[in-house]
Amino acid sequence: MKNQQTDAMSYLPAVYAVGESYQIVMPFAVEAIVKVAVGDRVFYDDTCGVLRSSDRIHRVEVPMSLLDAAREYSVIYRVIIDRKAYYPEMEEEVCVTFDFRPLPQDREIRIYHLSDTHNMVEEPVAASGYLGDAMDLLILNGDIPNHAGKHEHLETVFKLASAVAKGNIPVICTRGNHDDRGRCAEDFLNYIPHQNGKTYYTTRMGRYWFLILDCGEDKTDDHEEYGNTICFHPFRRAETEFLKDVIHNAEKEYLAEGVEHRLVVCHIPFTFSKLVEPFDIEKELYAEWARMMREEIHPELMLCGHRHLAEVWEVGGKNDVYGQACPVIVGSRPIRHKDTKEKEFIGCAITLGDGSAKVVFNHHSGEIRGEQTIPLCAE
Numbered sequence: 001m002k003n004q005q006t007d008a009m010s011y012l013p014a015v016y017a018v019g020e021s022y023q024i025v026m027p028f029a030v031e032a033i034v035k036v037a038v039g040d041r042v043f044y045d046d047t048c049g050v051l052r053s054s055d056r057i058h059r060v061e062v063p064m065s066l067l068d069a070a071r072e073y074s075v076i077y078r079v080i081i082d083r084k085a086y087y088p089e090m091e092e093e094v095c096v097t098f099d100f101r102p103l104p105q106d107r108e109i110r111i112y113h114l115s116d117t118h119n120m121v122e123e124p125v126a127a128s129g130y131l132g133d134a135m136d137l138l139i140l141n142g143d144i145p146n147h148a149g150k151h152e153h154l155e156t157v158f159k160l161a162s163a164v165a166k167g168n169i170p171v172i173c174t175r176g177n178h179d180d181r182g183r184c185a186e187d188f189l190n191y192i193p194h195q196n197g198k199t200y201y202t203t204r205m206g207r208y209w210f211l212i213l214d215c216g217e218d219k220t221d222d223h224e225e226y227g228n229t230i231c232f233h234p235f236r237r238a239e240t241e242f243l244k245d246v247i248h249n250a251e252k253e254y255l256a257e258g259v260e261h262r263l264v265v266c267h268i269p270f271t272f273s274k275l276v277e278p279f280d281i282e283k284e285l286y287a288e289w290a291r292m293m294r295e296e297i298h299p300e301l302m303l304c305g306h307r308h309l310a311e312v313w314e315v316g317g318k319n320d321v322y323g324q325a326c327p328v329i330v331g332s333r334p335i336r337h338k339d340t341k342e343k344e345f346i347g348c349a350i351t352l353g354d355g356s357a358k359v360v361f362n363h364h365s366g367e368i369r370g371e372q373t374i375p376l377c378a379e
């Protein structure tokens, strides 16, 4: 079978780029043991040698270079009938092979950016049709679920990755602040990419280097809305140490040979602040992050959501509070009409070339709502 979702699979796999690997996350409808074959190598979803089956969300990590070369992977699974301690019973092995297109290195790349879908599926999927099969990379940039009160909200990540990327192209996925709210918030890492349990990390796909950041919530930890359920101040401080390590470690991965484009992906545009309570948090810390971007990392673009806007914020513009290193693209605008319950969505297509990035904001109906070409300065 090729590129097919079976009855046992709830959605098509999400192929997340993390570090030097792809984390292939596969939600199943039934209990199963799952492995992934790339060429003649097999990778398992296991806990220290025991194949996992009780959790229906499976994750297998494969080396990026291996899958990029193979350009296909096979999801191999057996549905559990009875996992008894001796002679467990399982159905016959099923193998589904998926085509995979790594990020092209010989031409411009076409990114579709969705954030702030807040449980919407139909409209964001329709918006992403602006690129359709020409898409090279899908970015899901936070607040994809409306909140983490129910696991079915978290599944919105799978619904969008499945319908848009179809298991055939890489996906970058960040955590947004609404994803941190509710009884299932602590389970969200099971749905999204992370590096050793951290939602901030880097990844490199050939010429393209990405810094993925997570601001957590947008108000202080003691805000009554959160009811003592969060501790993002120490989380952000640890993230600052991570950023210092990215900058000061000997490898300087963002300056490595062959890296030609550097992008930051973060749900909250931390270079902006309304500077009014309760949103005026972490002034010093965000100013320091902005300085590190400006003086050290020199990204070409920062891709954000959170503000429910479809705008490009220029360096030095009215939204540049802490000193942007580069233009900030705030790339999704969900619209809900309370009276008619009608929903609309404006997403963002970014065509990234060597000298410029073309940004198109399109409505889910297909109508273009904004278009801008951003010159990129080579460092």
Ligand SMILES: [Fe+2]
Binding pocket: 143, 176, 177, 178, 267, 305, 306, 307
């Ligand atoms: Fe948000």
